[in-house]
Amino acid sequence: MNTGRRTIVRLEGRTALVTGAAQGIGAHIAEGLAREGARVAVTDIQPTDPVVESIRANGGTAVGIHLDVTSEVGVADAFARVEELWGPVDILVNNAALGTPVALVRDLELDAWERTLKVNLTGTMLCTRAALRQMTGRPGSTVINIASNVAKRGLPHRSAYVASKWAVLGLTQTLALETALDGIRVNTVCPGPVETPHLDEVMRGHAEAEGTTVEGIAEQWRTSAPIGRFIDAREVVDVCLFLASDASSALTGEAINVSGGLVMS
Ligand SMILES: NC(=O)c1ccc[n+]([C@@H]2O[C@H](COP(=O)([O-])OP(=O)(O)OC[C@H]3O[C@@H](n4cnc5c(N)ncnc54)[C@H](O)[C@@H]3O)[C@@H](O)[C@H]2O)c1
Numbered sequence: 001m002n003t004g005r006r007t008i009v010r011l012e013g014r015t016a017l018v019t020g021a022a023q024g025i026g027a028h029i030a031e032g033l034a035r036e037g038a039r040v041a042v043t044d045i046q047p048t049d050p051v052v053e054s055i056r057a058n059g060g061t062a063v064g065i066h067l068d069v070t071s072e073v074g075v076a077d078a079f080a081r082v083e084e085l086w087g088p089v090d091i092l093v094n095n096a097a098l099g100t101p102v103a104l105v106r107d108l109e110l111d112a113w114e115r116t117l118k119v120n121l122t123g124t125m126l127c128t129r130a131a132l133r134q135m136t137g138r139p140g141s142t143v144i145n146i147a148s149n150v151a152k153r154g155l156p157h158r159s160a161y162v163a164s165k166w167a168v169l170g171l172t173q174t175l176a177l178e179t180a181l182d183g184i185r186v187n188t189v190c191p192g193p194v195e196t197p198h199l200d201e202v203m204r205g206h207a208e209a210e211g212t213t214v215e216g217i218a219e220q221w222r223t224s225a226p227i228g229r230f231i232d233a234r235e236v237v238d239v240c241l242f243l244a245s246d247a248s249s250a251l252t253g254e255a256i257n258v259s260g261g262l263v264m265s
Contacts, residue, residue: 009036009241009242009244009245009247010036010037010245011033011036011037011038011091011241011244011245012036012037012038013037014033014037014038014039014090014091014244015038015039015041015082015086015087015088015089015090015091016030016033016038016039016040016041016089016090016091016092016093016244017040017041017043017078017079017082017089017091017092017093017127017131018030018033018040018041018042018043018093018095019043019044019067019069019093019094019095019096019123019127020043020044020069020095020096020097021042021043021044021048021051021093021095022042022044022045022046022047022048022050022051023044023046023051023196023197024194024196024197024198024233025095025146025191025194025196025198025233025236025237026044026093026095026096026146027042027051028233028234028236028237029093029095029146029236029237029240030042030051030055030062031051031054031055031058031060031237032234032237032238032240032241033091033093033240033241033244034055034058034060034061034062035058035060036241036244036245038061038090038091038244039061039062039063039085039086040055040060040061040062040063041062041063041065041078041081041082041089042055042062042063042064042065043064043065043066043067043078044066044067044096045066045067045068047064048064048065048066049064051064052064063082063085065078065081065082069094069096069119069122069123069124069126069127070118070119070122070123070126071126072126075126075127075130076130078130079127079130079131079133079134083134088134088135088138088141089131089134089135089141090135090138090140090141090142091141091142091143091144091244092127092128092131092142092143092144093144093146093240093244094123094124094127094128094143094144094145094146094168095146096119096120096123097119097120097123097146097161097164097198098115098116098119098120098161099158099161099198099199099201099202100112100116100160100161100201100202100205101113101116101160101205102157102158102202102205102206102208102209103157103209104156104157104209105159108159108160112160113159113160116160116161116164117160117163117164117167120161120164120165120167120168121164121167121168121171124145124168124171125171128143128145128171128175128186131143132175132179132184135179135182135184136182136184137182138183138184139182139183139184140183140246141183141184141185142184142185142186142187142243142244143175143184143185143186143187144187144188144189144240144243144244145168145171145172145186145187145188145189146188146189146191146236146240147165147168147169147172147188147189147190147255148161148162148165148190148191149190149191149192149193149257149259149262149263150162150165151165151166151168151169151188151190151255152166152169152190152255152257152263152265153263157205157206157209157210158202161202165190168188169188169255172186172187172188172253172255173253176252176253177253179252180252180253185243185248185249185251185252186252186253187243187248187251187252187253187254187255187256188254188255188256189236189239189240189243189255189256189258190255190256190257190258190259190263191231191236191258191259192225192230192231192257192258192259192260192262192263193221193222193225193230193231194230194231194232194233194236195230195233196233199230200214203217203218203221224262225259225260225261225262226260226261226262227260227261228260229260231258231259231260235258236258239256239258243256
């Protein structure tokens with residue numbers, strides 16, 4: 001398979017499941033895992049056909065599965081389907097998330113808060129639980145959670161998102177302790193701003209909430225990172241590939257920043 005990107009790791013014979021992979025970072029992760037040889041279940045609440053077709057067109061192996069990460073039954077069904085097709089899941093990437101609402105806590109609707117926590121945190125737990133039921137007894141399996149740079153700091157107007165991502169770090173550390181002796185690794189990636197539909201939506205929300213323009217917010221966020229630019233989704237993918245592979249065999253419970261220096265601890 002040749003997509004012009006350099007090879008970093010080989011994942012032949014591995015089965016991966018990526019959530020929220022119809023677009024944005026998740027789609028890039030699914031394509032990256034397939035490029036390195038993994039069989040990839042591309043899952044989302046949106047149609048995943050374009051991503052599946054692109055993987056297959058490049059010689060990779062993929063299946064599209066409709067999966068709402070907040071549905072306990074839906075999660076169980078999706079993992080059962082993958083196991084039936086290819087065997088147990090070796091690599092889970094919990095990527096699905098909501099970036100909204102964009103509002104001060106004093107104006108926050110309870111429904112919006114709960115929806116974000118349900119997708120970003122409960123969805124991560126449900127998928128990880130289903131994965132661990134297949135991974136236990138299979139050392140070398142890995143779970144990669146996509147959090148955010150705001151898992152390590154606060155951000156006005158984004159309390160639900162920020163709280164959910166901090167919680168994902170706590171869940172990651174707990175899971176790492178629970179699974180380390182089984183040879184299973186659980187890590188988190190904390191990206192800075194990456195240009196995706198998610199970023200567009202939240203920048204529009206911030207512009208409205210802060211009485212400025214989307215261009216103004218984009219400039220502020222671009223220049224707040226020492227590298228002075230947004231992160232390319234492929235830079236997040238490279239770290240995920242490293243974490244998915246045996247090259248990171250001693251890493252578990254980590255929260256790796258891919259933020260161009262925006263956060264450093
Ligand atoms: N884009 C950024 O700047 C940025 C920065 C830091 C972290 N992140 C994180 O990276 C991940 C991907 O972000 P993105 O920018 O690609 O987002 P995106 O909004 O472009 O894509 C998210 C995907 O998740 C799916 N999704 C939403 N609810 C779902 C549900 N209940 N079940 C299954 N899928 C669901 C959406 O349909 C969408 O395809 C998220 O975890 C996000 O928090 C993004």
